Amino acid sequence: MSVKTPVYLDYQSTTPVDPRVVTRMLPFFTERFGNAASVEHRFGWEAEEAVAQARERLATSIGAKPEEIVFTSGATESNNLAILGVAWAYRRKGDHLITVATEHKAVLDPFEAWRREGGQVTVLPVGRDGMLDLQRLEDAVTDRTTLVSVMAANNEIGVLQDLEAIGRIAKNRGVLFHSDAAQALGKIDLDMDAMGIDLLSFSGHKIYAPKGIGGLYVRRRNPRVRLAPQIFGGGHERGLRSGTLNVPAIVALGEAVFLARTEMTEEAERLRTWRDKLWTGLQRLGGVFLNGALEPRLPGNLNVSFDGVAGEKLLLGLQDLALSSRSACTTASDTPSHVLAAIGAETEAARAALRIGLGRFTTEAECAYAESRIVEEVKKLRVRAAWHAAV
Numbered sequence: 001m002s003v004k005t006p007v008y009l010d011y012q013s014t015t016p017v018d019p020r021v022v023t024r025m026l027p028f029f030t031e032r033f034g035n036a037a038s039v040e041h042r043f044g045w046e047a048e049e050a051v052a053q054a055r056e057r058l059a060t061s062i063g064a065k066p067e068e069i070v071f072t073s074g075a076t077e078s079n080n081l082a083i084l085g086v087a088w089a090y091r092r093k094g095d096h097l098i099t100v101a102t103e104h105k106a107v108l109d110p111f112e113a114w115r116r117e118g119g120q121v122t123v124l125p126v127g128r129d130g131m132l133d134l135q136r137l138e139d140a141v142t143d144r145t146t147l148v149s150v151m152a153a154n155n156e157i158g159v160l161q162d163l164e165a166i167g168r169i170a171k172n173r174g175v176l177f178h179s180d181a182a183q184a185l186g187k188i189d190l191d192m193d194a195m196g197i198d199l200l201s202f203s204g205h206k207i208y209a210p211k212g213i214g215g216l217y218v219r220r221r222n223p224r225v226r227l228a229p230q231i232f233g234g235g236h237e238r239g240l241r242s243g244t245l246n247v248p249a250i251v252a253l254g255e256a257v258f259l260a261r262t263e264m265t266e267e268a269e270r271l272r273t274w275r276d277k278l279w280t281g282l283q284r285l286g287g288v289f290l291n292g293a294l295e296p297r298l299p300g301n302l303n304v305s306f307d308g309v310a311g312e313k314l315l316l317g318l319q320d321l322a323l324s325s326r327s328a329c330t331t332a333s334d335t336p337s338h339v340l341a342a343i344g345a346e347t348e349a350a351r352a353a354l355r356i357g358l359g360r361f362t363t364e365a366e367c368a369y370a371e372s373r374i375v376e377e378v379k380k381l382r383v384r385a386a387w388h389a390a391v
């Protein structure tokens with residue numbers, strides 16, 4: 001078994017750009033470099049045509065219309081536009097927004113910004129399995145609520161929320177439904193009408209396209225969602241997000257979502273099989289805990305804690321595996337994960353948590369190598385801890 005180390009097992013943090021995506025985007029840096037807003041000449045038309053095709057591919061992948069897609073710099077910007085855009089546009093109707101404790105900081109921080117503006121904010125807890133309690137959501141909605149924001153797939157524990165049920169509640173109560181789908185697009189089926197989603201954020205670098213590109217789906221009918229723009233200047237993207245379009249990155253995102261959709265079933269099945277095999281192998285150690293429900297969960301994700309093992313020591317011993325112990329998007333490095341805290345994993349367990357993310361270029365040999373190395377390292381640390389306890 002030969003694997004090249006370090007083995008990359010951090011696909012929830014970011015993904016490499018698929019070589020097919022690179023090939024497709026390259027001409028748009030050089031010979032086809034036009035500005036998609038230049039309507040007077042061929043350079044502009046070519047760029048505009050390429051952007052239109054990418055927009056079409058994104059829309060098709062989520063059951064939307066091309067004119068409902070707004071390109072942004074990534075899911076962080078999309079979340080800000082969706083949350084603060086709705087909050088400001090509907091502030092005369094109501095000032096109350098609802099979200100969940102396990103959301104990405106790119107959702108929680110705009111909520112906090114709204115609270116500082118004097119708005120009302122409710123952050124709902126989740127159960128030990130990481131799932132939102134739908135009754136609690138129902139109970140939290142008031143006649144001043146304008147938006148509920150619940151992510152599709154969690155970036156740390158991979159848990160999938162019941163979007164269809166949340167969408168039904170939102171629709172019944174006349175509240176808009178936003179979902180951060182950075183981890184979900186191209187990995188699970190997403191249908192805006194069937195799920196009652198009004199706004200959906202996505203990101204290129206989680207689906208084998210470059211960093212710094214993403215988008216937001218904004219529903220145009222039943223209801224037509226109004227947004228207060230957060231960036232002004234030139235009126236691009238129907239005035240919702242000004243700034244010259246990043247044509248090569250948009251082309252890449254379109255190709256990436258097309259490939260992800262085409263290969264989704266096969267890829268998900270492969271990753272789920274290897275993930276389950278890895279989980280079975282790790283459980284043989286005993287004293288192993290899965291953080292978050294096993295199902296429904298992203299096919300390539302595991303988040304595990306080990307009894308009697310400190311997370312930092314485990315990671316130090318596993319330098320040949322590129323793993324994460326918490327969300328890389330949280331900058332303060334020694335604070336335990338807010339996601340693991342929210343599912344009630346105690347601080348020690350949260351520190352010992354390993355997030356294992358398999359992806360498109362993971363091989364079966366790499367999974368087997370990771371399993372044997374984690375087992376070996378946990379055993380070593382436990383023997384050492386027992387020896388220290390004995391003296």
Ligand SMILES: *Cc1c(COP(=O)(O)O)cnc(C)c1O
Nearest residue numbers: 074075076104106155182183203
């Ligand atoms: C990565 C990620 C983001 C941030 O996306 P960027 O494109 O890096 O801004 C937001 N939410 C979730 C769930 C993510 O996984």
